[in-house]
Amino acid sequence: xxxxxxxxxxxxxxxxxxxxxxxxxxxxxxxxxxxxxxxxxxxxxxxxxxxxxxxxxxxxxxxxxxxxxxxxxxxxxxxxxxxxxxxxxxxxxxxxxxxxxxxxxxxxxxxxxxxxxxxxxxxxxxxxxxxxxxxxxxxxxxxxxxxxxxxxxxxxxxxxxxxxxxxxxxxxxxxxxxxxxxxxxxxxxxxxxxxxxxxxxxxxxxxxxxxxxxxxxxxxxxxxxxxxxxxxxxxxxxxxxxxxxxxxxxx
Amino acid sequence: xxxxxxxxxxxxxxxxxxxxxxxxxxxxxxxxxxxxxxxxxxxxxxxxxxxxxxxxxxxxxxxxxxxxxxxxxxxxxxxxxxxxxxxxxxxxxxxxxxxxxxxxxxxxxxxxxxxxxxxxxxxxxxxxxxxxxxxxxxxxxxxxxxxxxxxxxxxxxxxxxxxxxxxxxxxxxxxxxxxxxxxxxxxxxxxxxxxxxxxxxxxxxxxxxxxxxxxxxxxxxxxxxxxxxxxxxxxxxxxxxxxxxxxxxxxxxxxxxxxx
Numbered sequence: 001x002x003x004x005x006x007x008x009x010x011x012x013x014x015x016x017x018x019x020x021x022x023x024x025x026x027x028x029x030x031x032x033x034x035x036x037x038x039x040x041x042x043x044x045x046x047x048x049x050x051x052x053x054x055x056x057x058x059x060x061x062x063x064x065x066x067x068x069x070x071x072x073x074x075x076x077x078x079x080x081x082x083x084x085x086x087x088x089x090x091x092x093x094x095x096x097x098x099x100x101x102x103x104x105x106x107x108x109x110x111x112x113x114x115x116x117x118x119x120x121x122x123x124x125x126x127x128x129x130x131x132x133x134x135x136x137x138x139x140x141x142x143x144x145x146x147x148x149x150x151x152x153x154x155x156x157x158x159x160x161x162x163x164x165x166x167x168x169x170x171x172x173x174x175x176x177x178x179x180x181x182x183x184x185x186x187x188x189x190x191x192x193x194x195x196x197x198x199x200x201x202x203x204x205x206x207x208x209x210x211x212x213x214x215x216x217x218x219x220x221x222x223x224x225x226x227x228x229x230x231x232x233x234x235x236x237x238x239x240x241x242x243x244x245x246x247x248x249x250x251x
Numbered sequence: 252x253x254x255x256x257x258x259x260x261x262x263x264x265x266x267x268x269x270x271x272x273x274x275x276x277x278x279x280x281x282x283x284x285x286x287x288x289x290x291x292x293x294x295x296x297x298x299x300x301x302x303x304x305x306x307x308x309x310x311x312x313x314x315x316x317x318x319x320x321x322x323x324x325x326x327x328x329x330x331x332x333x334x335x336x337x338x339x340x341x342x343x344x345x346x347x348x349x350x351x352x353x354x355x356x357x358x359x360x361x362x363x364x365x366x367x368x369x370x371x372x373x374x375x376x377x378x379x380x381x382x383x384x385x386x387x388x389x390x391x392x393x394x395x396x397x398x399x400x401x402x403x404x405x406x407x408x409x410x411x412x413x414x415x416x417x418x419x420x421x422x423x424x425x426x427x428x429x430x431x432x433x434x435x436x437x438x439x440x441x442x443x444x445x446x447x448x449x450x451x452x453x454x455x456x457x458x459x460x461x462x463x464x465x466x467x468x469x470x471x472x473x474x475x476x477x478x479x480x481x482x483x484x485x486x487x488x489x490x491x492x493x494x495x496x497x498x499x500x501x502x503x504x505x506x507x508x509x510x511x
Contacts, residue, residue, distance in 0.1 A: 016505055050508050053343045057503045075253070078345040088511070091263065091335040093270040102266070105259030106344040132270070148340070158343075 003030040005067070006156050006188040007052070012061035014047055014212075021047040022058070023212035029156075029188050036203030036220070037192040038237070040245045044212040045192045049160050052190075053083060065156060079107060084149035085160035086142060092134040096125060096144050099133060100151060107152035119147040123177060139170035146174065150181060157182075157189045163198065175201050196237035206237065208244055216244055252353065256346045260354025261361070264328060268362075277324075282316050282366040283373055290378040306466045309380045311435045311459055313370050314392060317363055318400045318433075318455055319426050324359040325404025326411065326422040333416045336511045348498060352408070356401055363397070388471045392458045395476070398483040399454045400426075405490040409497045416510060434459050454482040 007029040014022040022044045029035050039045050050056040052063055054074045063070045065077045090099040097116065104112035120126045123143045133141060142163055149157060163171045175198060182189060193199055199206060200220050208216040208223070216223055220235035227240045268274040289312040293305040332338040341351065374380040383389065407422035432450045434442070439450045439460060450456040461475035501507045 014505075021505075046508075047505070050505070055339070055342055055502065055508050056505045057499075075345040075347055078343070083340070083343040085339070087336070088339045089336045090340065091267065091331075091337050093335075094263070094266045098266045102259050102263045103340075103344070105262060106256055106341070106346055108253075108255050108345075 003032065005029070006031050006033075006065065007190070008062075008064040008067075009048075009052070010062045010064075012048065012051060012063065013059045014044075014051060014056065015059055020212050022051070024061075025209070025212070025214050026061075027207055027214065027217070029190060031155075031188055032182075032186050033205065034182065034189040034191060034203045036199035036206040036237075037190055037209065038196075038199060038206055038241060039192075039209035040241075043209040045209055046160055047212075048209070049083075049158050049190070049192070052158060054078075079152065080155045081158065082107070082149040082152055082154040082156075083158045083160070084145045084162045086145070086162055086164040086166075087160070088145075089141065090133050090144055090148060093132055095130045095132055096120070096136075096147070097129040099144065100147060103148050104151055109152050112151075115151060115153075116147075119150055122181065123147055139166050139174075142166055142170070142174065146178070150185075150187075153185055154187060157187050159189060159191045161193050162191075163193070163195070168197075171195065171198055178202065196241055200235050200237050208240070210245060216240075253345075253347075253350055256344075256350045257354045257357060259346075260341075260351060261358050264331075264355075264358040267331060277320075278362045278365050279369055282320070282370050285312065285316060286370050286373050290374065290380075293378060293380070303467060306380060307463055308436055309374060309378060310462050310466060313367070313374065314396055314458065314462060315430070315433070315435045316370065317367060317393060317396045318403075320366055321359045321363050321397055321400035322403035322407070322426045323423045324362060325355055325401065326407035326419065328355045328358060329408050329411065330416065330419045333411070333419070333510055338510055339508060342507070352405065352494075355408075356404070359401075359404065360397070367393075386465075386471075388461070388465050388476075391471075391476055392462055395458045395479040395483055396455055398487060399479075402483065402486040402490040403429075405487075405494050409490070409494045412494075412501055412507070412510070413497045415506075429453060429455070432456060438463065451478075452482065454479040454486065457482070 005028050009028065010026045012022050012025050025048065037045050047056060051058045052070065054070050065081060068077055070077060100116045101112060104116060109115050120129055123146065125140065125143060125147070128136070128140065133144060136144065146162060163174050179202060191199065191202060204219065206217065206220055206223055207214055216227060218226065220237050221233070223240050224230060224236045227243055228236065268278065289309060293308045296305050296308060332341055403426060407425060410422055411419055432446060432453050434450055434456045439447055439456055442450055457475040457479035461472040464470065464472035464475065
């Protein structure tokens, strides 16, 4: 049976004052797929995500989520989409519970208190529900961000370096929790990170972006074999990343 | 317009007020301190001059607080989401910009109601000034002040969107640029001719003229009221158009996501 296409990006282009941030990219995500979105700094990953969120208007191309045009049906679509990035916080002086309650209202989550309790239990944060965001460690803040991102049981989750600047133990726990909840709730995920291990752990497919163009795509193992011309059976996205970034920059 | 999402913004600011002392201070303590100052001045003037002049001063001050608080509050409420690095999280949700701004305006409305109630009680108890003596006209003055303050607040947010968050503090000073021309404590007629012309184009100057007319004669000044309404319609439409144009521009240029 064919899987539903959740996200479809066609011929997306964006230029800022003569600088091409996204250069005619097209890709799609099927239901339940986790796509690792890789590329060096300034490759166009975050710009693409902002275009998907409708916060930057593309110059050309189309973005369809659940088969609907984002530019025309944003509010309807985004009831079932969510986003998290380590770059952005939840309001600092509010407690975790208050923050999640506010976002539950924003996303019109049915039985909000039950859902919040469920997520706090899952992320082992129930005892911190009354703690203000400012009093949490970086790792706990990231977990609170992920709780926010999962509140509305999103069909599509956009994660822009959600675990940046966290220690490997916290990243490992976060990845495992995400994998668990993704499996249970059949979430489609677009995931960017500079931590290659993170991508190897979570992503079924990887798309490599540089200078706004897609320069490679495939499973982590396919990319390793094709780019590095090796015959091993172990994905090595770190070397793939370095190889692609340097080659592209030199050319 | 989805009211659940508007309520979410109101709820966020209610929580914020509960946790941040300065927000509580701003809504309750600061208006009471201002009233105390002007109340003593009015009491002094009352002894020297007349009850009417004292009422002009206290009435003018109370109505000015409505304008000043609402116009700055709208900009400050928006700035809180920027300071918290939360604005992108909010805008990435299903909320529309209209719902977001409506929520911010609604919380300013609630906060000024609390401030106005506390000032009304205090002015009545300690200075024997019954703001309700303005009767139903008070509501009409209040609506005009609130509309102009809202237009001003939307203008402030547009400036922040266009020029970035560093311009935020400037937007809190802007209402005071209006004050000399708004004829809060004195009639427009005492202003120099050029200032009188400027004052004519400021809706709240007609509100304060109307307030003084009502306190003096007991009658409602329909002329001032309708001029204020007409000007408010123009300013509100202008601020909304400006906001829409700037928003479209910054979504196109990518500046929206650089706000934080």
